[in-house]
Amino acid sequence: MIEVLILPDKKKLKAEKGTDLLTIINSSGIFMNSTCAGEGTCGKCRVKILKGGYKSRSAQFLTKEEEKEKTVLACLTIPESDLELEIPYSSRVEELDILEGEVSRQELEPSSLAENIFSPEPIVEKHFLELSPPVLAEPTADFERVKTALLEKGCPVKEIPLQLLRRIPYILRGAGWKVTVAVCDGEIIDFEAGNRVKENYGIALDIGTTTLVAYLIDMEKQEVISTASSYNPQIPMGEDVITRIIQVEEKNSMQHMHSSLITAVNKMIQKMILEKNVSGNNVYILLAGGNTTMTHFFYKLPPGFIRRSPYVPLLGSAVVLTARELNIRISPFAKVTALPCPSAWVGGDIVAGVLASGIYDFSVLSMFVDLGTNGEVVIGNKDWLASCSTSAGPCFEGGGISSGIRAISGAIEKVRISNGKVTYKTIKNKKPLGICGSGLISLTAQMISERIIQRDGKFISGAPGVTEKGFLVVKGDETRYGKDIYITEPDIKNLINSKGAIFTGIFVLLKELGLTIDNIQRFYISGGLGTAMDIKDAVYIGLLPDIPLDLFVFLGNSSITGEKMCILSREAKNITEEINKKMTYIDLSSNSFFMQEYTASLFFPHTNLDLFPNVRKQYEK
Ligand code: FES
Incomplete structure (x- = not known):
């Protein structure tokens, strides 16, 4: 064993001899930039050796000056003795202070609220039952007695986990036949002594490729009572979904990919329930939304075919498991589910965003664009929805920019x-x-x-x-x-490529559907690029189309908003299934018109200024 001291964090770690420095650092909980997941090709995992012996193959990536001051790539360096090293700020994933908030639709668009009000009907209901004890003249079985009382309250139940059923006689008698029952989709998932109807909580979880955001929701009061966020612990295994899928396939790392995610989710849950003094046993639902690859990792499903033509995921609809099955530390029989993924490149996060925007319900034609590493575009109205996805690169999330x-x-x-x-x-x-x-x-x-x-x-x-x-x-x-x-200049080039990919996705999707930008009556933008995004600037550089500015609505993190809606309203949750079924995916990867248009878009705002008639005047001033 050798000992490694990490500065300035002052973290001491023990590791087996022969282990590379990136693996050692990752085990410390410090997040390092490592786009290539330790393949030694991205050059981002620089650390400075202060003391100790080591063997390194990183010279080709380093300047003479860096070599002299003993900078190495952590993934290509193996300590030969106890070591002291420093991780510079530039090699770290930034400090944990992610913006968790959504932009409230009420603040943004009061006039359209009527189109998007769901009946408040939490996905888990709790009922307090005051049962009459059995007597010789009325010896109805315990469970039948409970079922009848629930039916009288309009809550028919069919199922109960066997372990819970076995506890019922003792809880009933111990509590003097006054009990609270939690029910989800016709199944009893908790049985408690006394009146506990107010203790009814759920978790909304947004599984981003880079960040995780969670809300603790009081289903009784219909409000978010705590929030938490974390970096996705899979970052060291690749910054994008393709690298992570390759890692799973080539390094057999599915278990690690899945369990690191579950551990991070459990930590966020722990933080929120402790903060609000809520018992984890009263958290009855976890509803997640993520892109298709993240959803596969969450369930621990093989993701390999997502990246191979014809790009088919294993899972398209929602699967419901228990918290116990996924090792999530809430009530053991709590339901855990992820929103359905319409295609390999359009996931449950986009379904949630479409729900939050309301475009699936509008009679006018609307567009929804999620500005992330993948730019997903959805267009439609109450009758139909079509989507596409373009690879925008990480620049809207700060990646690829010095x-x-x-x-x-x-x-x-x-x-x-x-x-x-x-x-x-x-x-x-x-x-x-x-x-x-x-x-x-x-x-x-x-x-x-x-x-x-x-x-x-x-x-x-x-x-x-x-x-x-x-x-x-x-x-x-x-x-x-x-x-x-x-x-x-390379930073600006990266931005041009990203904005070009998004704009071309919008343009080509419209063209494929025989529409033009003038047909769009509302335009919703989602993404974690900062709530201060100035739409006028985004149009000016050619990222968004040149339409009247009052048609745009910025939603912030619409994924977590949609997931919250589903927890608070069964109606909203059911609508996500409809959105999933209704959405047609249009593949642009083999579309030759896309490539041609993409090249034309690599100018500010575009090579064809006729597409930007209002902006054109400003450029020509
Ligand atoms: S070079 Fe990419 S992680 Fe080390």
Whole structure:
């Protein structure tokens, strides 16, 4: 065994000899950037060795200077003795301070609320029963007595887990025949002494490829009482779903992929129930929504065929398990389910978003776009829904951008440039750490209008603020870690590629359906790129189509909103099944028109300015 001391965290770890540093660090709970999942190809897992012997194959990725100061790639380095190392900030997944909030639909769009009100009918109901004890003249069996009383309350039941059934006679007699019964879908899932109807909780869980967000919901009061978030612990096994599927197939790591996720979910649940003094035994439902791959990992289902043509997932509809079966630490017979996934590339998170937006119910034609690593686009109305997915890359979540970070506190979310002078706003007004998706869009729009970059994303030589390294946004002495925050030409290129993929997805989907952008009456945007996203800027750079700005509605994390709705209303949950059945998936991966249009979109706002008639006037000013 060898001992590794990690600084500045002061974490000491023991590991078997021959174990690489990335594996050792991952076991400490510190999240490191490792896009290639330890394959030694992304060059992101840099650490600095301070003391001790090691063997490393990382030289090809490092500068002479880095080699001299003993920087190595953790995944390609094996300690040969006890070691002391430092993980620089730039190698870490940013600190845990993810924005959990949704944008309230009430705040955004009061006029359309009537179209989206669900009857409040929690997925789990609890009933207090005051039963008359049996006598010789009326010796009805215990369970029949309970069933009859429930039926009288309008709650017919058919099933009960055997372990629970065995406890009933003792609970009934111990409680003087006054008991509370929890029922879900005609099955008794809990049986308690006394009146406990008020203790009825559920968990909504958004399983993102990068982050997990959970709500603890009081089903009796119909409100969210606590929230929690965490990085997805699968990040060290690849930052995108394809890398993770390959890991599962080639390294046989399904068990780890699944159990690390369940452990993180349990930690979030623990945090929320402790905070609100709620017993885990009174949490009766966990309803999750994630992309199709995450949903497969959640259930521990083989995901391999998702990435192979014709891209068929194993699971398309919702499966209901118990908490006990999935090792989730809530009431043992609580129901655990994930929202259905309409296709390999459109998952339950999008079904939840479509539910939250209400577009499945509108008579007018509406569009829903989720801006993430995959840009999912859904169009339709109350009669039909069609969807597609484009690979946008991680730049809206801060990936692939030299100073990019996720929408966490300290992320620059808005930028203004005037005469070369930059002013900015950060999330929660903290010292700047980097630029999140909304900040990147804002900064780019400003650089175009201030003539700092051209329409192809290249810097205009001699423009104010442009140095050899790129455009200086914030000097190191103002930032949290003393490092300059820059934007470079490759960063802008990445943004062009991402915005091009999203816009082309929208454009080609419309074309495939024989529609044009003018047919869209409402346009919903979802995603974790920061709630401050300025729609005007997004249209100006060509990410979103040039339609009247009042047609756009920004929903924030619509996935968790939709999952919450399902827990609070059976009607909403049933609608997700309808959305799933109704949605047709249109595959763009083999669409030659898509490639042609994509290339045309790699300009600000587009090579064809006729597609942006209002924005065109601003560019031509
Ligand atoms: S080089 Fe990618 S994780 Fe080490």
